[in-house]
Amino acid sequence: DAGVIQSPRHEVTEMGQEVTLRCKPISGHNSLFWYRQTMMRGLELLIYFNNNVPIDDSGMPEDRFSAKMPNASFSTLKIQPSEPRDSAVYFCASRPRDSSNQPQHFGDGTRLSIL
Amino acid sequence: DQQVKQNSPSLSVQEGRISILNCDYTNSMFDYFLWYKKYPAEGPTFLISISSIKDKNEDGRFTVFLNKSAKHLSLHIVPSQPGDSAVYFCAASGYNAGNNRKLIWGLGTSLGVNP
Numbered sequence: 001d002a003g004v005i006q007s008p009r010h011e012v013t014e015m016g017q018e019v020t021l022r023c024k025p026i027s028g029h030n031s032l033f034w035y036r037q038t039m040m041r042g043l044e045l046l047i048y049f050n051n052n053v054p055i056d057d058s059g060m061p062e063d064r065f066s067a068k069m070p071n072a073s074f075s076t077l078k079i080q081p082s083e084p085r086d087s088a089v090y091f092c093a094s095r096p097r098d099s100s101n102q103p104q105h106f107g108d109g110t111r112l113s114i115l
Numbered sequence: 116d117q118q119v120k121q122n123s124p125s126l127s128v129q130e131g132r133i134s135i136l137n138c139d140y141t142n143s144m145f146d147y148f149l150w151y152k153k154y155p156a157e158g159p160t161f162l163i164s165i166s167s168i169k170d171k172n173e174d175g176r177f178t179v180f181l182n183k184s185a186k187h188l189s190l191h192i193v194p195s196q197p198g199d200s201a202v203y204f205c206a207a208s209g210y211n212a213g214n215n216r217k218l219i220w221g222l223g224t225s226l227g228v229n230p
Contacts, residue, residue, distance in 0.1 A: 004158070042204075042220055042221065042222040042223060043159075043204065043220040044220075045217055045218070048217060056217060091158055091159075093158070101164065101216075103149055103161035103164060105161070106151075106158030106159050107158050108156065108157050108158045109157075
């Protein structure tokens with residue numbers, strides 16, 4: 001049974017470029033979460049979707065960040081334009097259903113470096 | 116303002132001994148708590164959880180204790196093994212204003228188990 005799949009695993013790009021991170025949740029899971037991990041702030045929730053609908057995007061740092069979930073098996077997190085302070089590890093997680101105590105299942109993350 | 120605090124950034128124990136990882140929280144609305152384990156270059160994986168209606172939950176070598184009056188929980192690993200060396204995250208959840216759940220995470224404690 002495949003877990004949460006994220007791509008790319010590593011991304012290095014120059015400041016000002018557009019960055020797109022991808023996530024395929026576990027089949028049958030209908031809640032999807034995007035997190036950012038930094039040394040100073042730990043794991044921060046950016047946005048989460050339930051049944052492909054964004055429920056809470058209060059963690060999205062600014063308008064340069066956007067996320068979409070066009071269908072139940074795919075989501076993207078886009079940064080445009082990227083800045084050096086966006087460098088972090090970005091995790092995607094999915095969960096069987098919202099409003100539940102089911103644990104979230106994480107992908108292995110995308111390590112993003114903006115030069 | 117950290118609602119979930121793991122005050123020990125790191126912990127070192129001998130193989131076979133007990134590891135105790137601590138977590139404090141400030142929000143009395145939290146009613147479900149989880150521990151995740153993370154190896155380098157991987158995503159966090161769910162370890163064990165506890166509901167606020169309980170004060171203890173055990174799964175093999177792992178036991179989580181919850182003290183609601185002190186807003187404190189701890190993870191005990193007995194006996195500790197070198198493979199337990201990882202970063203351990205405490206997370207808490209409760210229903211927010213939108214009747215949805217999201218996890219609030221601590222910054223993690225890095226556990227090293229020495230052979």
